[in-house]
Amino acid sequence: MKKNINQKLAIVFLFLSIGIFQSCSLDEQNRTTVSLDKSYGERSGFEGLIDSCYENLYFLYGKVDFIAPNEAGTDSWENVGSGGIGFAQYASQLNPDDGNLKVIWGTAYSTINLCNTAIYYATDVKGYATTDELNAKLAEAYFLRAFNNFLLVEQFGGVVLRTKSSIIEGVDNAPVRSSEEEFYNLIIEDLKFACTHLPTKQTLQGRIAKKAAYGLLAKVYLQRTRLGEVQKYAQLALETAEELINNPSKYNTALYVSDNTKSGFAKLWSGQNNKNNTEFLFTQGIDHVSGLNPEAWNRGRTRQYYLPDLATRGAEWGTGATSILYGRANSRLLKPSKYLLTEVFSPVESPADTRFAETFTFKFYAAAAKTITQAMATAYKKDASVVGYTIKNTLAQAAPAVNFYSQRIEEQVNMNNDEGLAVFTPNWTIDAVTKSKMPMLVADPSDLFEPGTNRYKDPALYPNDPNLINMFPAMRKFSAALYCQSNQYWLGDIPIIRLGEIYLIAAEAAILNGNDQNKAVGYVNTLRKRAALTSRENEMVVLASQINVDFLLKERARELTGEHMRWIDLKRMGKLNKAYLDQTNPIAGTNFVDGKHLVRPIPRSFLDAISNATQFGNNGY
Incomplete structure (x- = not known):
């Protein structure tokens, strides 16, 4: 059976937690840093540190803490009873005390801190034969730092852009905000490093490979268009997406192909294809055999x-x-x-x-x-x-x-x-x-x-x-x-970025970059035909003249419903506003305040821990 990254994570967590907890009390002689130098300055300890950077994915995907902020309050979902009412209806429960936001904030910054620690120690780590060999491992930290900064800037806007490790430098009690543009500059820089240095294939399931970096970079370039310089970033998104689309054998990726009994879209979600899926570019890999996950069997709910x-x-x-x-x-x-x-x-x-x-x-x-x-x-x-x-x-x-x-x-x-x-x-x-x-x-x-x-x-x-x-x-x-392991737990791998989205990124980027409907419709029809049996695929073909941003917004819903991205899709496409929500999902539009609800409140736990909370502000909440 193919090994999973969790089987390594289970071994390194205890070791890493000892070092992290020690680092919370740095004294003038910096004794713990000496200990960490010995631990992380060697290849085995350094790679254990890199492994720990994956942990917090497990507290996001497949958990309610990440579902509600990314799916509720959109055109697609309403809340059942009082569940998720703060996000679904932009009600008073969406405030600095919300537990879901605390999880996103805490897990993102915790991962960024671990990544920054790895980047710091990479300058002197021993045990690698070449710089390229070291950079191939370090690129995982750069990718995960970019991924978590992307979560932060989309949910919270321009908050604290951290590039130094608190384990090394100590805690910053008076942080300052960075602009969203500064966030994106670092995210893009990190992902370029990852695209260059990550290996094309990895042996451990769930480990980041080059295809994940290109997929996330295409997604980031497209999302960056909401801040301006639309054609520039749309062209970059298109070029990056096409690198994956045009080189399937290089990256070991492929859309599933329909036949007369089953569509390619059905094959994509088939359990038999879950653990070795040709459309999954970046996954939360789950150990379904022994439960060696950060929360053991508590997965996929x-x-x-x-x-x-x-x-x-x-x-x-x-x-x-x-x-x-x-x-x-x-x-x-x-x-x-x-x-x-x-x-x-x-x-x-x-x-x-x-x-x-x-x-x-x-x-x-x-x-x-x-x-x-x-x-x-x-x-x-x-x-x-x-x-x-x-x-x-x-x-x-x-x-x-x-x-x-x-x-x-x-x-x-x-x-x-x-x-x-x-x-x-x-x-x-x-x-x-x-x-x-x-x-x-x-x-x-x-x-x-x-x-x-x-x-x-x-x-x-x-x-x-x-x-x-x-x-x-x-x-x-x-x-x-x-x-289906129990009435709560599902132990399949969860795709975070997949190839179907890359086709839609390419189509949207083509529209934003010169309204190239002919190029866009090719990518759209490829996806639409794979969503039908071969005997009916001609019914799915649309004309180039039909392709615009509004069509693509619906097409993204048809393809990506429930995959933790609808909220930022509406945000990017200019649809996260009261007029649109009143039309498509009135209960979400009732309390929506234009401008304010484009970002989330900052958790009170963070504001209470800093000395400049008043100056830092809380995104209008």
């Missing part, structure tokens, strides 16, 4: 934050409150907007585009046999013909080819003609008569949304109807059954 109400409404029809396949139904956080379900994705039963079906679960199966009673039929306005119908149990022991952990998992038996289907949440509307005769709970857009608006229904206005507003399709990326 993304799926449970997007679940509908399978514990009460769904349970009435046979679903379970907890599920190996779906997750924990009591951890619900986000539900899709009407705009996402019916305007971004085509609201038809059998579209050529498979991306809705591969992005969302909209069929939920019974965990136990359930017979439809007259009371259920009356409450849910069902036809008398369904009374007495038994929705069949679908649980069975999964074969290793289906689930690595051989769990009892839904969708194993009684699947013919959907006889085990308990809850059905399509994004297309079914006429009322047909729906009444379907022996399952059905919630389509007409049940969820107010007619003629992009708002979910207020159940109080429909006292005679069942309350179905929390029965919706569930985002299911990062949920392949093969790696």
Whole structure:
């Protein structure tokens, strides 16, 4: 089995924590630095330090702390109940005490500090045969410093740009702000170093290779266009993206190819392709065998934050409150907007585009046999013909080819003609008569949304109807059954940058750099055709004249929904404003303040720790 970087991380964390904790109390004789010189001045200790720079990725991807700030409060998602309300509705809960922001701030600066420490010790480290060999390792630190500075500048704006290690220099108690342009200058400089010196291939799964550096640099150049010099940075983004697109064999990358049974997009998310995926450029690599991760098995909980109400409404029809396949139904956080379900994705039963079906679960199966009673039929306005119908149990022991952990998992038996289907949440509307005769709970857009608006229904206005507003399709990326370890944990690798996004970066950059629609449409159609079966790929082709920024914004949603980037996409494309949100997702637009909500509040824990908090300010919060 291919080794994972976590297997090395587990060994070095204890050693590194000793050095880091010692460094918090530097005295005049600087004794701890002498100790660190011995540790990090040798190749083995230095490489352990580099390994530690990866750790904090695990506190972002697959965790609620990073999902809410990057997906909520956009055109795509609304909050369920009070969960994530600060981000989803720009409510008062979005303040300096928010725990999610504290995690992002703390993990980013912690990683940057470790990277700065590695960069400092690289000047004298022993044990490398050549400078090139050393730089290949050091480039990982430069990449991760750039990645974390990118997180900081997009979430918080121009804050503190740190290039020195507090382990070496001591703590800066009166920091000053740097401009966003200064952040980007350092990010780009770091990534150029990484592109030059990283190896083309790595032996450890999850370790950064050259393809990750080019992918992040293309993304950074494109995002930099929001600060001005649009054509300059768009051209750089295009050239960098094309380096990856035009050299697949060099970087061992390729889009998955459709056939007549499965689209390339479906193959991308297949569990069988997860651990050696040709489209993944930069991943959070997970040890799914022994749990040697910074939080052991506590990984990949993304799926449970997007679940509908399978514990009460769904349970009435046979679903379970907890599920190996779906997750924990009591951890619900986000539900899709009407705009996402019916305007971004085509609201038809059998579209050529498979991306809705591969992005969302909209069929939920019974965990136990359930017979439809007259009371259920009356409450849910069902036809008398369904009374007495038994929705069949679908649980069975999964074969290793289906689930690595051989769990009892839904969708194993009684699947013919959907006889085990308990809850059905399509994004297309079914006429009322047909729906009444379907022996399952059905919630389509007409049940969820107010007619003629992009708002979910207020159940109080429909006292005679069942309350179905929390029965919706569930985002299911990062949920392949093969790696469902428990009803909480999913142990697949999570892509942070993937090749599909690079095609969209190239297309957007081509539009920004001279409105080259002919070049842009080639990249767009390549992606769109791979999203269909080969027999229907011609239905996916669009014309060059259709390609503009608004089209690409929707295309990014179709391709990248739920992948932790919608908020910064809206920010870059000038759509993170009240007028746009009022139109696409009104609940997000209600409290939105133009200008203010382009950045987040700075955590109080940081402001309380510095001596110049008043002068430093808090981004208008």
